[in-house]
Amino acid sequence: MTKKIVISGIAAAVAVLALLAQERVVINLTGRGGKGAIAVPDFRGAGDAQRLMPLFNTTLWNEIDQSGLFRMIPKTSYPLNVPQQPTDFKPPQPAAAPTRRTPNPVSQPQGPWLTDWSGPPVNANYLAFGYTAVQDNKLVLFGLFYNVTQNDLQNAQVIGKVYFGTVDEAGARKVAQEFAADILKQFGAVSLAGTKIYFVSTRTGNKEIWQMEYDGSGQKPFTSYRSISTMPAVSPDGAKVAFTSYVRGQPEILVHSAENGRRLPFYNQTASMNATADFTPDGKSIVFSSTAAGGYAQLYMANVNGSGLRRLTNVRAIDVEPKVNPKTGTDIVFVSGRSGPQQIFRMNLEGADLERLTTGEGEASNPAWSPDGQHIAFAWTRGFEPGNFNIFVMDVASRQIQQLTHGAGRNENPTWAPDGVHIAFSSRRGRATHIYSMLADGTQVKQLTTQGQNEKPVWGKGTGR
Amino acid sequence: MGRYTTGSSRQTRVSAVVIALSLSIFAAGCKKKVAVARTPAPPPPVVQPAKPAEKPRISQFEAEPGTIEKGQAATLRWAVVGETTSITISPGIGNVAATGNRQVFPSSSSTYTLTATGPGGTDTATANVTINAAPAPPPVADRTPAKSLSELLASTVTDVYFDYDKYDIREDARGILARDADSLKAIFAKFPNASIVIEGHADERGSAEYNLGLSDRRATATRDFLVQLGVPGDRLKPVSFGKERPQCTDSNETCWQSNRRAHFAAGQ
Numbered sequence: 001m002t003k004k005i006v007i008s009g010i011a012a013a014v015a016v017l018a019l020l021a022q023e024r025v026v027i028n029l030t031g032r033g034g035k036g037a038i039a040v041p042d043f044r045g046a047g048d049a050q051r052l053m054p055l056f057n058t059t060l061w062n063e064i065d066q067s068g069l070f071r072m073i074p075k076t077s078y079p080l081n082v083p084q085q086p087t088d089f090k091p092p093q094p095a096a097a098p099t100r101r102t103p104n105p106v107s108q109p110q111g112p113w114l115t116d117w118s119g120p121p122v123n124a125n126y127l128a129f130g131y132t133a134v135q136d137n138k139l140v141l142f143g144l145f146y147n148v149t150q151n152d153l154q155n156a157q158v159i160g161k162v163y164f165g166t167v168d169e170a171g172a173r174k175v176a177q178e179f180a181a182d183i184l185k186q187f188g189a190v191s192l193a194g195t196k197i198y199f200v201s202t203r204t205g206n207k208e209i210w211q212m213e214y215d216g217s218g219q220k221p222f223t224s225y226r227s228i229s230t231m232p233a234v235s236p237d238g239a240k241v242a243f244t245s246y247v248r249g250q251p252e253i254l255v256h257s258a259e260n261g262r263r264l265p266f267y268n269q270t271a272s273m274n275a276t277a278d279f280t281p282d283g284k285s286i287v288f289s290s291t292a293a294g295g296y297a298q299l300y301m302a303n304v305n306g307s308g309l310r311r312l313t314n315v316r317a318i319d320v321e322p323k324v325n326p327k328t329g330t331d332i333v334f335v336s337g338r339s340g341p342q343q344i345f346r347m348n349l350e351g352a353d354l355e356r357l358t359t360g361e362g363e364a365s366n367p368a369w370s371p372d373g374q375h376i377a378f379a380w381t382r383g384f385e386p387g388n389f390n391i392f393v394m395d396v397a398s399r400q401i402q403q404l405t406h407g408a409g410r411n412e413n414p415t416w417a418p419d420g421v422h423i424a425f426s427s428r429r430g431r432a433t434h435i436y437s438m439l440a441d442g443t444q445v446k447q448l449t450t451q452g453q454n455e456k457p458v459w460g461k462g463t464g465r
Numbered sequence: 466m467g468r469y470t471t472g473s474s475r476q477t478r479v480s481a482v483v484i485a486l487s488l489s490i491f492a493a494g495c496k497k498k499v500a501v502a503r504t505p506a507p508p509p510p511v512v513q514p515a516k517p518a519e520k521p522r523i524s525q526f527e528a529e530p531g532t533i534e535k536g537q538a539a540t541l542r543w544a545v546v547g548e549t550t551s552i553t554i555s556p557g558i559g560n561v562a563a564t565g566n567r568q569v570f571p572s573s574s575s576t577y578t579l580t581a582t583g584p585g586g587t588d589t590a591t592a593n594v595t596i597n598a599a600p601a602p603p604p605v606a607d608r609t610p611a612k613s614l615s616e617l618l619a620s621t622v623t624d625v626y627f628d629y630d631k632y633d634i635r636e637d638a639r640g641i642l643a644r645d646a647d648s649l650k651a652i653f654a655k656f657p658n659a660s661i662v663i664e665g666h667a668d669e670r671g672s673a674e675y676n677l678g679l680s681d682r683r684a685t686a687t688r689d690f691l692v693q694l695g696v697p698g699d700r701l702k703p704v705s706f707g708k709e710r711p712q713c714t715d716s717n718e719t720c721w722q723s724n725r726r727a728h729f730a731a732g733q
Contacts, residue, residue: 273705
C-alpha cells in the first residue's frame with residue numbers, strides 16, 4: 001500500500017517535471033532589449049484645455065502602459081515640479097567646476113535636471129512631458145519625449161512635436177493617442193488606437209454583436225436583430241463582420257459592413273446549420289461549418305457572398321471553427337471530434353497534411369492565429385474538469401505551448417490584437433462573463449466590460465474612421 | 466530647509482556634486498512658481514462619494530410572445546445581475562436562478578412579477594401575457610375539447626436525453642421516441658399543415674461552437690429515428706441551439722443532463 005503511494009507519487013513528480021519541461025515561454029515580448037522605465041507625469045492645460053486633461057492623462061498613460069514595452073514608474077515618485085517645455089530643463093552641471101559659485105537658487109528660478117528623472121528615486125530611462133492649450137479653437141498638444149539617461153539635452157530629445165485636436169473629449173483622446181503612437185513607434189511597436197473589438201453581449205436582453213475600442217471605451221451595439229447573434233468574425237481589412245444568426249430559425253451566417261452596419265448579401269446553403277464563419281487573409285472568401293451535405297457539420301469555403309461553395313473536409317465527425325493562416329493563406333486550423341473529444345487540427349486547404357496539434361487530452365477549442373502566422377492561441381481544458389477552459393498559446397511549428405490563464409474562471413475565445421502582442425478573451429468568473437485583454441505572455445490582465453454577459457471577442461483593425 | 470542650512474555652513478568643504486544635488490532638490494520646490502505663471506494650477510482633486518452597495522438589477526424579463534391564444538405557451542426569459550439572496554417569479558413559479566426561461570400556460574391574461582432581492586436592495590420587473598379573446602367555437606364536431614398544436618406537443622410528445630458529447634439515441638430514448646412517433650402521426654393527422662421543430666440542445670461544458678455541431682447531430686439523429694418509424698421527415702425541422710437556450714443554468718450533472726436533449730416545438 002505504502003509502496004503503491006510512493007510509486008504513484010514518483011510518477012506524479014515525473015509527470016509534473018515533464019509538464020514543466022514542456023512549458024516554455026512561447027511568446028517573447030521583451031526580446032527587444034528588456035523593458036525601459038518610463039515616467040509619464042500629468043500634463044496640464046492652459047485655460048480651457050485644463051478640463052480635458054484628466055481624460056488626456058488617463059488615455060496617454062494607458063496607451064503607453066498597454067503596449068507592454070515599458071515599466072511604468074508610479075507618479076508618486078516624481079519630482080514636485082514637472083517640466084512642460086524644453087526650456088524648463090537646465091543643462092547638466094559641468095562636473096569639474098568646483099570653484100564656480102552657484103547662483104542663489106531662490107532668486108534665480110531653475111528647472112530640473114535630466115538627472116532628477118534618471119536618478120533615484122525615479123530611475124527613469126524615458127520621460128514623456130509637455131502641455132496643452134487652446135489656440136484658434138483647436139486643442140494643441142506640445143508633446144515631448146526624452147531619453148533622460150543622455151548626458152545633454154540635445155541628445156535627450158527623441159520627440160518634440162505638435163498635435164492638433166478638437167476642443168472636446170474626442171480631441172483630447174486623439175492627441176493623446178497620436179502622441180503615444182509616436183512614442184511606441186520609436187520601439188517598433190504598433191499602437192492599438194483605432195482597432196476595434198467586436199463581441200457578443202446580452203445587455204439588451206438578446207445576444208447581439210457589440211463593438212468597443214481596444215481599451216473598453218465606446219461600447220455600443222452593432223446588431224439589433226432581437227434573436228441570437230453570436231460567433232462574430234472580422235475581415236482582415238476591418239471592413240466586414242460575419243456572425244452566426246438565428247433570425248430565420250436555423251443558425252446561418254450573416255455578413256455586415258463594419259462601416260455603416262448594413263447587411264451585405266451572403267447566400268446560405270440549405271442546411272440545418274451554417275455557422276462559425278471566418279474570413280480568409282485576402283478577404284475574398286469565407287470559411288465556415290455547415291451541414292450542407294446532410295450528416296455531420298463539415299468545413300466549407302465560399303466566396304464572400306456565399307457563392308462558389310467548396311467542401312474542405314469529408315469525415316464522419318463534427319468539424320467547426322476553421323481559421324486560415326493569415327501569412328500563408330494555405331493552411332488551416334480547426335476543431336474536430338474525429339479523434340474523440342474536441343481537439344485542434346491543422347491541414348492545408350487541399351485537405352492534405354492533416355495533423356492534430358493538441359495532445360488529445362481534455363477538450364480544445366477556439367483556435368486563433370497570431371498575425372505572424374506562427375502561433376495559435378486557443379482554449380483548452382487540459383488539467384482541468386470538462387468545461388473549465390484556460391487560454392494557451394502554441395508555436396505551431398515546434399508545438400511548444402504556454403498556458404496563459406491558470407484556472408481563474410472559465411476562459412475562452414482568445415483573439416489576437418493587430419499588434420501581435422495582445423490577446424482579448426472572455427472569462428466567466430462566478431455568474432458573470434466579461435471580456436478581458438492581456439499581453440500574450442499572460443500578464444497585464446485588464447477587464448474591458450462590466451455590464452451584462454459578454455463573450456466571443458474578435459479583434460480587428462479599425463475601419464479608418 | 467535643512468539641506469540649505471547645511472550647505473551654507475560648510476561653504477569651503479562642500480563638493481560641487483553635493484551643491485548640484487541640493488540645488489536640484491531645492492530648485493524642484495521653487496520652479497513651481499514659474500510653471501503656475503505660464504498655465505493655471507490644476508483644480509483641487511474631486512472627492513468621490515462612497516459607493517453604496519449595489520442593488521441587484523433585472524437586465525431582462527420578458528414574455529415571448531406577449532400575446533397568445535388561450536392554451537398556447539409563452540416563454541418567460543429573465544436575467545438578473547448583481548448580488549442576490551433570492552429571485553422569485555409570481556404567480557405560480559417561485560424561486561428561480563439568476564438567468565433562465567420557463568414556459569407558462571396562463572388560462573387568462575396574466576402579469577408575472579420578477580422580484581430580485583439582494584443585500585443592496587430589491588428590483589422588480591413585470592411581464593404581461595395577454596390572452597386573445599377566445600376564437601369562435603368550432604362548428605359542432607366531436608365532443609373532445611380542441612387542443613392547440615403546442616398543447617398537444619407538450620402533453621403527448623416527450624423530450625429525449627443524451628450522454629455527454631454523444632448524439633446516438635440512448636436505449637431509454639428508443640421507447641420514448643416510438644411513442645413520440647405515434648403522437649406525431651396523430652398530430653399531423655389533426656394539423657395537416659403543421660411543421661414541428663426538433664430543437665437540439667447541449668450542456669454548458671463543451672465550447673459553444675462545437676456544441677452547435679453536436680446538438681445539430683442530436684436534433685437530426687432524433688429526426689432520422691422518427692423517420693424510420695414512419696413520421697414524415699419533411700415536416701420535422703432540426704434546429705441546433707448548442708448551449709444558447711439552456712432550460713437550466715446550474716453547474717451540476719442533474720442540470721447538465723436536463724440540457725442535453727432534443728425538444729419538440731411548434732414550427733411557424
